Amino acid sequence: MSKKLTTVIFPLFYFLLLHIPLAEAQTKKIKRPKSSVGISSVDNFVRESFDLYDKVYKYDGYAAAGTPLDDEDIDVLEEALAEMTALSDAAPDIISDLNGVGVLKQGKATLQMNKAKKALSYSIKTAKELLLGQRELEEKDEENPNNDSNEENSSDSNTSEPNDNETQETPPNISDDLEVLGKFDFVPGDKLLFFDDFSKDFIGDFPSQWNTSGSGEVVKINSVDGKWFEMKAGYGITYIPILPEDLPEEYTIEFDMLLAGVDNKTSSTARVSITLDDNNTFKAGRNSATAELPLGQFGAFNIRLHNRINGITVINSSLASDIRTDVLNKPHISIAVNKRRFRLWVNQKKYIDVPQLVAPNNAIKALKFNLYGLKEGKDRAFISNLKVAEGGLDLRRKLMSEGRISTNGILFNSGSDEILTQSYGIIRQISQVLLQDDTIKLKIVGHTDSDGDDNSNMKLSKARAIAVKNALINVYHISENRLQTDGKGETEPVGDNKTPDGKAQNRRVEFIMQ
Numbered sequence: 001m002s003k004k005l006t007t008v009i010f011p012l013f014y015f016l017l018l019h020i021p022l023a024e025a026q027t028k029k030i031k032r033p034k035s036s037v038g039i040s041s042v043d044n045f046v047r048e049s050f051d052l053y054d055k056v057y058k059y060d061g062y063a064a065a066g067t068p069l070d071d072e073d074i075d076v077l078e079e080a081l082a083e084m085t086a087l088s089d090a091a092p093d094i095i096s097d098l099n100g101v102g103v104l105k106q107g108k109a110t111l112q113m114n115k116a117k118k119a120l121s122y123s124i125k126t127a128k129e130l131l132l133g134q135r136e137l138e139e140k141d142e143e144n145p146n147n148d149s150n151e152e153n154s155s156d157s158n159t160s161e162p163n164d165n166e167t168q169e170t171p172p173n174i175s176d177d178l179e180v181l182g183k184f185d186f187v188p189g190d191k192l193l194f195f196d197d198f199s200k201d202f203i204g205d206f207p208s209q210w211n212t213s214g215s216g217e218v219v220k221i222n223s224v225d226g227k228w229f230e231m232k233a234g235y236g237i238t239y240i241p242i243l244p245e246d247l248p249e250e251y252t253i254e255f256d257m258l259l260a261g262v263d264n265k266t267s268s269t270a271r272v273s274i275t276l277d278d279n280n281t282f283k284a285g286r287n288s289a290t291a292e293l294p295l296g297q298f299g300a301f302n303i304r305l306h307n308r309i310n311g312i313t314v315i316n317s318s319l320a321s322d323i324r325t326d327v328l329n330k331p332h333i334s335i336a337v338n339k340r341r342f343r344l345w346v347n348q349k350k351y352i353d354v355p356q357l358v359a360p361n362n363a364i365k366a367l368k369f370n371l372y373g374l375k376e377g378k379d380r381a382f383i384s385n386l387k388v389a390e391g392g393l394d395l396r397r398k399l400m401s402e403g404r405i406s407t408n409g410i411l412f413n414s415g416s417d418e419i420l421t422q423s424y425g426i427i428r429q430i431s432q433v434l435l436q437d438d439t440i441k442l443k444i445v446g447h448t449d450s451d452g453d454d455n456s457n458m459k460l461s462k463a464r465a466i467a468v469k470n471a472l473i474n475v476y477h478i479s480e481n482r483l484q485t486d487g488k489g490e491t492e493p494v495g496d497n498k499t500p501d502g503k504a505q506n507r508r509v510e511f512i513m514q
Helices: 003-019 040-057 071-098 103-134 138-143 147-153 164-168 178-183 395-402 421-436 454-474 500-506
Strands: 191-196 210-212 216-221 224-231 239-241 250-260 271-277 288-294 303-308 316-319 332-338 341-346 349-354 366-372 380-390 404-407 442-447 483-487 508-513
Touching: 040 071, 040 103, 071 103, 071 316, 191 500, 271 332, 288 341, 303 349, 332 421, 366 380, 395 404, 395 421, 421 454, 442 454, 454 483, 454 508
Parallel strands: 442 483
Antiparallel strands: 191 380, 210 239, 216 224, 224 380, 239 366, 250 332, 250 380, 271 288, 271 366, 288 303, 303 316, 332 341, 341 349, 404 508, 442 508
């Protein structure tokens, strides 16, 4: 066949692949292609599409008949819908793989891709009908009958940063309710293993302490301090911080999250996944524990939780939650792992506490992040201040046995003595020691890193110690005459002030029994 004819035919196949209308759902089952094309991306797309189609097809007729689903059915459909949406979004990227192959192979690939897209379209439609019925969201559909098409067709021209309105109009996510702060019981680890605020990375670069199977970049955002890592949503994209050593049996994970463009038109499958795994590659391990936080806004979607132990799924559950307001307002995510126990907080509220989610025998080695269901060019997700630290169980015993403790888990706004709310778990434990023995008196000493001048840091360290003292008095009702304060500024570093890890170690508060 001549090069001229090939040049004419390939654009025609390309046009057909993009523009052939997909048929509506049919009760007659769509047949899986019997042979492969020989193009790995196409063959994988077709295989995975029909694997998901087979999961959903058995529910054919449920939606029209109004047949109720049990909990296991809902779990299957929720998982399948998230995977199908991501797979459907990846279809256009696969087209470029057809360039340069023979015209007959292009034709076969086009036919199989269209059949797979038809199966996906049917599966997504059926799964949505069933899940929306289970969640009783028909009223939402009546208010916005074109919700599906709006979701697919909405776009945003912003490709660099969230605009000022997106960051300025969101209400603060810091609670003034002292009762809530007083009950917050997360305690961060006291031995820092990993910290990244991306301060050493250039804007536009992929962060130097991370690995990925996709793409991402460090950005600055209007009206929000610091640098942020923008993760890109897509099919099969994983983000892995490069930890200096394997995770221990007891540790904590913390990070801040920021969203832009997420609204009522964002997919119901939009979520961020945090996975603990037994290997640090992009391949899923035989032992893992995953929490998936929903990001969509048009409904109160569940937090999903699942694990694998020796290759077998033991837990696969959905927890009732409504974190829509939280995720829009720069939430702080806190996770504590104590051997097999897994706990997760969003801001000051604990949503997950499972005694045996994590595989035994210290099998977990790595931390992984994934994004699902976000639309390119519209929905955007960022994280910063990722901190992994060993420990995090009980500072009370250490204070009682050793007479002093030092912690970098009490955090403040940059350059300020305003305590961040995620720090109250530690302050709560200190108060419990004082309440248990009313003869104990404490000296609270603040320390800073070397950023800024010496005099400012000295004043700041003293002010931060006083802020902790006031929290013990006002939140936990400790008598003022039992507490003294001091500040050392940057004069007593315990880490290298030239690195983010070292600076994080130096920003600390000491408690010394008198």
